[in-house]
Amino acid sequence: MKEFSHRFALHIYDGTDTTVKDYCIYHLMINPYIWEAAPRLEEPFRKRSAYTDKETDAQIVSEVYPVVKLPNFLTDPSVVRKQLxxxxxxxxxxxxxxxxxxxxxxxxxxxxxxxxxxxIPTVEKIVGRALHRTNMDLSSQCYGQDEYLLGHDDRLDSRRVAFVLYLMDEWTAMDGGALQFVPTDWRTAPTNVAIQSIVPAPNLLVFFEVSKSSHHQVAQVLGTRKRLSVAGWFHDAETPTLSVPSNEIGADLLMEMSTYATFRNPDTVHITTKHESFHYFQESSEPRWMRQLMAMENNLEWPSRPVMKQYRRNDYRQPGPDMPRIFVFVRDCNEHKAGTLLYTTRDLTIPLNTETVIVEIC
Ligand SMILES: O=C(O)CCC(=O)C(=O)O
Ligand SMILES: [Fe+2]
Known part of the structure; x- marks a missing residue:
C-alpha cells in the first residue's frame, strides 16, 4: 500500500494545483489500482480500440466510440451511498x-x-484533451422500475467528458437499465439501433468523450431495484471558472434546465453569458420545471451561482404568432430576494447590474 501511495502522490501532483489535504482525500476515495492501470488505457483510447487490462479489469469498450470502464472505482462506496x-x-x-x-x-x-x-489529470491523459481543473457538474440519479432516458449526445456548453459512477447495491443484466451506445451515420445523426451496452455494476465508473457522435441512452429498468448513480461532466479547459453552488436547492433549477437542454438542437438561438451559455428548445414536452417557473413568478428562489449578464440572439425576427417567447428572470444584485419575471416577444436590453436567467421557448 505504501508503494501505491508514493506513485499516487506523484501522479496527483503532476500539473495540478492540489493540496496535501486533497491528496489524503483522494487516497481514501479512489481505488489505487486506477493509477496503475490508467497509463495503459491511453493508447487504446486514442486508437479507438477495445482493451481489457488483464491485471486490473479496467476496460475500454469501443464498438461505437471509446468508453472507459473502471470497476471498483472507490475504495469504499458505502460512504457516498450513505450521503446520497x-x-x-x-x-x-x-x-x-x-x-x-x-x-x-x-x-x-x-x-x-x-x-x-x-x-481529472488522469482523464485528460486518457482522452487526450485538456480539461478544466475545477468546473464539474455533479448530481445523483435514481431510476426506478420502468424508468429510462432516451438517446441524446450530452453536448451542452463546454462539456467535454461525461462520467457516471453506479452506486446501487446489486445489479444484473436482468434488471435492465443498461447504458447503451448508439452509432451515428455520416451526418452524425443517430441510427436507431444501440449496438453496445454496459450493464451497470456497483462501484463501476464509466466515462467517455462528449462529441457530435456520443449518442447514448439508458434502457428501461425492468426490476424493482433502484438504479442509483452519481454522474456529471468535466468541462473544456478554456472556460471561465464557475463558482460552486453552496447548496443543493439553489442549483436545482439550473440542473433541470441544463438536462432538458441536452436534448435540444442548440443551433437556433445562442445566449452568451458571463459564466456559461444555455441553449434553447421547444416546449413540446412541457417540462416540469417550466410549470414550476411559472408558478414561482412572484417568489423566485435564485440559484446561488451567478448566471447571465447579457445575451445575443443570432436570428432575430419580428414578433409574430410563431415568434419565440422569451422568458427573462431578472434579479437585482443589490436586492437579493427580489425577482421579476418578464416575458416578451421583443428583443431586450438587460442592465448589467442584474443577474438573469433567460429561457427561450421556440
Ligand atoms: O446513467 C447512465 O448510465 C447515463 C446517464 C446519462 O446519459 C445522462 O444522465 O446524461
Ligand atoms: Fe447522457
Missing part, C-alpha cells in the same frame, strides 16, 4: 426521460468532488 440517502431526488418526466435526480451536489459531496477533481 440524505438528499432529495425529484422526479423528472417528459416523453424523453423518466427518472429522479438531485440538484447539483458539488457543494455537498465534498470528498467525492475532491476525488473526482483529482482524477
Amino acid at each position: 440517502s440524505t438528499f432529495t431526488y425529484r422526479q423528472k418526466e417528459t416523453d424523453l426521460y423518466r427518472f429522479s435526480q438531485t440538484g447539483d451536489l458539488n457543494g455537498v459531496l465534498g470528498e467525492l468532488r475532491e476525488a473526482l477533481l483529482g482524477f
Whole structure:
C-alpha cells in the first residue's frame, strides 16, 4: 500500500494545483489500482480500440466510440451511498426521460468532488484533451422500475467528458437499465439501433468523450431495484471558472434546465453569458420545471451561482404568432430576494447590474 501511495502522490501532483489535504482525500476515495492501470488505457483510447487490462479489469469498450470502464472505482462506496440517502431526488418526466435526480451536489459531496477533481489529470491523459481543473457538474440519479432516458449526445456548453459512477447495491443484466451506445451515420445523426451496452455494476465508473457522435441512452429498468448513480461532466479547459453552488436547492433549477437542454438542437438561438451559455428548445414536452417557473413568478428562489449578464440572439425576427417567447428572470444584485419575471416577444436590453436567467421557448 505504501508503494501505491508514493506513485499516487506523484501522479496527483503532476500539473495540478492540489493540496496535501486533497491528496489524503483522494487516497481514501479512489481505488489505487486506477493509477496503475490508467497509463495503459491511453493508447487504446486514442486508437479507438477495445482493451481489457488483464491485471486490473479496467476496460475500454469501443464498438461505437471509446468508453472507459473502471470497476471498483472507490475504495469504499458505502460512504457516498450513505450521503446520497440524505438528499432529495425529484422526479423528472417528459416523453424523453423518466427518472429522479438531485440538484447539483458539488457543494455537498465534498470528498467525492475532491476525488473526482483529482482524477481529472488522469482523464485528460486518457482522452487526450485538456480539461478544466475545477468546473464539474455533479448530481445523483435514481431510476426506478420502468424508468429510462432516451438517446441524446450530452453536448451542452463546454462539456467535454461525461462520467457516471453506479452506486446501487446489486445489479444484473436482468434488471435492465443498461447504458447503451448508439452509432451515428455520416451526418452524425443517430441510427436507431444501440449496438453496445454496459450493464451497470456497483462501484463501476464509466466515462467517455462528449462529441457530435456520443449518442447514448439508458434502457428501461425492468426490476424493482433502484438504479442509483452519481454522474456529471468535466468541462473544456478554456472556460471561465464557475463558482460552486453552496447548496443543493439553489442549483436545482439550473440542473433541470441544463438536462432538458441536452436534448435540444442548440443551433437556433445562442445566449452568451458571463459564466456559461444555455441553449434553447421547444416546449413540446412541457417540462416540469417550466410549470414550476411559472408558478414561482412572484417568489423566485435564485440559484446561488451567478448566471447571465447579457445575451445575443443570432436570428432575430419580428414578433409574430410563431415568434419565440422569451422568458427573462431578472434579479437585482443589490436586492437579493427580489425577482421579476418578464416575458416578451421583443428583443431586450438587460442592465448589467442584474443577474438573469433567460429561457427561450421556440
Ligand atoms: O446513467 C447512465 O448510465 C447515463 C446517464 C446519462 O446519459 C445522462 O444522465 O446524461
Ligand atoms: Fe447522457
